[in-house]
Amino acid sequence: MGRPPCSDDNGVKKGPWTTEEDEKLMNYIQKHGHGSWRALPKLAGLNRCGKSCRLRWTNYLKPDIKRGKFSQEEEQTILQLHSILGNKWSAIAKHLPGRTDNEIKNFWNTHLRKKLIKMGIDPMTHRPRTDFFSALPQLIALANFRQFLEQQPLDDQTAWLQSEAVQAAKLQYMQSLLHSAASIVASPTTTSSSLNPLTTDLEQISFLSPPQMLSPRVLEGIGGTELAGQAPQNQMPSITYDHSIGNINVKSDEQRHGEGENISQKRMLLSENSLPPLADMPASNTCDISTSNCNCIISPLPSWSEILLDEELMSDCLM
């Protein structure tokens, strides 16, 4: 493949464009169109490579380009589209007339990304951060628990514990798979109606965190004592997550429906001893990014335990 890179062109100017160069480029394109970008610099009398000319034109000189600060609406649209499309800047730019992919990319990197990180939200997944280091204490606890099991005689009780630990490990593994899947799912084939900022709720971010799928005994064993005993298996409580203080609030069904505002919610601190969220999946949860307030209500999904604990499916996944 023999195409020389732009930088190899002899004596070609690099760096910021002068007004004189801008004028030359604009005049030429307005008269002749850009045609072949490779041939353009010579024809226009510019000592630049074609690629540089194309970039300058598409990102700066094109007449329909909107410049200046991004509006609140544009910001929300970018957030919404990024949660669906990921770093597909050109695809995002198509939904923001007058904005270029480069401009959106820069705005994301300098403003929005930092804003999300500050709020404790992973800018790539648009979910509360569950990076390696935050999960490290759980992994260490899990390793210790395994060591503990290996030192015990394999009677019925420890065998049962071991199988529960295996389930826990499987769920952890599924979490990583689902994280990967979530980023892949962000495909450009999404229907245009779902992307329309006028018809969608721009403030919505979804995530699911079902630590209650592990039995209390397992949670206790792997160090999750804060979580142990919060909810019986297969009875999914609703969980609200407060980004600002890093807390998860858990309410049972009766609490949710019967007792209104004065319920004494069982509160789980996202401490070193708690499990990280185990899965991500779109749900009917809302999260207001612009105000840093998040109160994501996690819907119970009983089918999850059936799916995740299915031996055949899991053995396929783990092979």
Next chain:
DNA sequence: AACTACGACAACCGCGCTCCG
């Protein structure tokens, strides 16, 4: 006033895709 750190954004670079001979 001089220096440093940081943020914003323009521009560059390399890769991959598409088109065409």
Next chain:
DNA sequence: GCGGAGCGCGGTTGTCGTAGT
């Protein structure tokens, strides 16, 4: 089907302005 040319895209770097010390 293959290979080269051209283009578009996303990640990264460079440059400039400004706030802080």
